[in-house]
Ligand code: 5AD
């Protein structure tokens with residue numbers, strides 16, 4: 001799932017902290033997680049995280065390459081950092097700048113060429129080397145560390161996958177799978193993140209137990225193609241994500257499980273059964289479809305038709321009627337006609353999404369889509385995106401409104417902006433604002449919704 005997230009991270013253990021790192025995160029939850037991982041790795045070298053760029057000795061931009069604008073945004077931020085760096089230099093204070101994430105992977109040394117502000121470039125496959133790269137950069141070297149070049153994109157990647165987790169209080173992400181072998185024709189992920197790799201069951205279970213022991217109540221399993229996860233179970237049989245969820249549900253202390261992001265092709269029977277049988281698997285499914293037109297789905301290499309997607313949702317809803325469906329959409333893929341776009345609108349009408357992300361197609365160099373005929377003019381893309389987003393926003397509001405007057409379990413996550421408020425999370429991922437008397441952080445309380453906020457729900461202990 002692609003959300004614009006900005007995260008600054010808390011330090012872990014405090015080594016003798018002399019230096020400060022500011023990490024700005026763009027893009028998906030995988031990046032939010034990676035940013036935490038980078039902060040943790042640098043903590044051993046005496047870096048503590050800061051939320052203020054002004055006091056940072058090291059600025060890391062953890063970038064996203066999924067759409068063109070994201071990369072351009074990075075270059076414009078780098079322009080501002082170059083000016084900041086010049087001011088700092090006059091003051092005799094050091095500020096190093098690093099670019100990490102998928103733009104780093106895809107652009108490599110081009111970033112050093114285009115921006116004189118940049119001291120280091122590190123791709124997602126090489127974060128374990130970040131502290132060493134930072135040390136070298138401090139010694140004056142300008143470094144690109146991306147392990148494999150974008151030109152080698154079809155090579156299989158033997159990647160050491162690391163057993164890390166990213167925590168934010170009572171909720172945590174746990175990466176179980178990275179990379180993607182689906183090769184949707186619009187997408188750079190198979191090139192920037194490499195082939196699908198699943199983490200072994202035992203590692204995942206151990207991490208989840210550790211998290212539970214540390215007070216985490218909700219674990220979100222993370223992967224670019226999370227439901228393609230598979231591994232050998234302790235019984236010697238092949239497990240899929242459904243079986244893994246059943247196993248994680250046995251861990252005492254874990255009260256909620258989620259997973260993201262899924263591909264329709266990989267929703268197998270056991271995963272669907274998990275939604276029926278596991279009360280603690282939250283009734284929320286992010287299942288991108290991208291388009292409602294079979295012609296476009298084929299050109300996108302999505303490997304399924306619109307009717308199959310609808311049927312799948314029907315099955316899931318029949319066994320878990322309260323499930324909220326979320327999706328991703330692309331408008332203006334090459335060759336998309338008015339009729340194709342109408343198919344998308346019809347599909348959305350039929351599904352009724354609780355939330356969704358929609359984007360204009362953005363040609364990514366090196367992907368098959370970029371080479372296709374029939375690129376759609378920008379103004380047509382704009383118009384389609386507007387219509388689609390209006391419909392999706394209406395559905396999202398309708399879903400939120402349907403919860404007013406209802407009561408449900410809410411996980412209290414943190415203090416609110418106002419002193420006497422707490423912020424919790426509904427089973428469907430909406431923030432729920434309650435009075436502090438409702439419970440403590442980490443409690444799961446029954447809340448009745450009294451009114452709607454802009455992007456949240458207001459409720460009271462029921
Ligand atoms: N152009 C527009 N949107 C894209 N996405 C991925 N690649 C592109 C692209 N080239 C969107 C898809 C995907 C989400 C993470 O980003 O909808 O599901």
Ligand code: SF4
Pocket residue numbers: 180181182183184187188189190224225263
């Ligand atoms: Fe990209 Fe498709 Fe893989 Fe998702 S499934 S990461 S859209 S190639």
